[in-house]
Amino acid sequence: MIEEIKVILDGNENLTLEVKDNLLELITIFHEIFKDIDLTTLKERLKTLKIKRESMYLVKMPCKYIPHNNEIAINYGLITEADARHWLMHSLLGVITAKDNHYGFNDESDSLLALNEGYTEILTNNLVGDIDNNFFTDEIIMTNLISKVIGEDVLYKAYFSNDAEMVVKSMAEAEVK
């Protein structure tokens, strides 16, 4: 699997050798911990993935994956002072779970945006460790609380199957009880 991904990365002329090595390392870490997650979407998107510097007015975080363009957008001013490995892993989770213009269990209308970012950051922390002054602390805490209400397994399944409806339905059922 990893060899296959290495070949795909080697074929992507949009990425530098250093970035390809970084991505391969992070993908290896992910695959070691989440062996059962299908990487078909990742393999497809890695072929044409771009990393592009964007305006600080458009990208408020050090970096952000934009599924629609299959692009990791970088805020250069912020990324140089941030833990780039951590942020790249956060973005990579977006690539792994991308669907159309969103990723994870978020949907086209961004109705679960913050919850999705909280869950993405939870996974990121577990994969590469937490960072100081984590911007997503609020989202992590709230995602943790909501997982206690609807179940952690619901968020896990919904995230890796792009199923916003599963989350919404579980919340509705929790309200009735």
Add this chain to the structure above:
Amino acid sequence: MLIEVIGDMNSSYENRKHGGYSQIGNMQAKILEAYPQIGLENFYADEYYFPLGQKIEPGTLENLKAELNEYQAQINLSSNSKKLS
């Protein structure tokens, strides 16, 4: 209520991206009131989310604990039936 909290989360997230303040205390209070069985010990992301040995920003957690303690004191004062287990 959960859908309302999701809306609060989205608003807070967007607000903070543009330099606004955290609304975490209000959101936690809503969940606490609706689902007291969760327990205060789960009101901070536990070690599953901040793996051992990893850095945590202590100021954030301490501020949150103080805010929740204040909320709990107010609930206890206002009604005996709302004691938190």
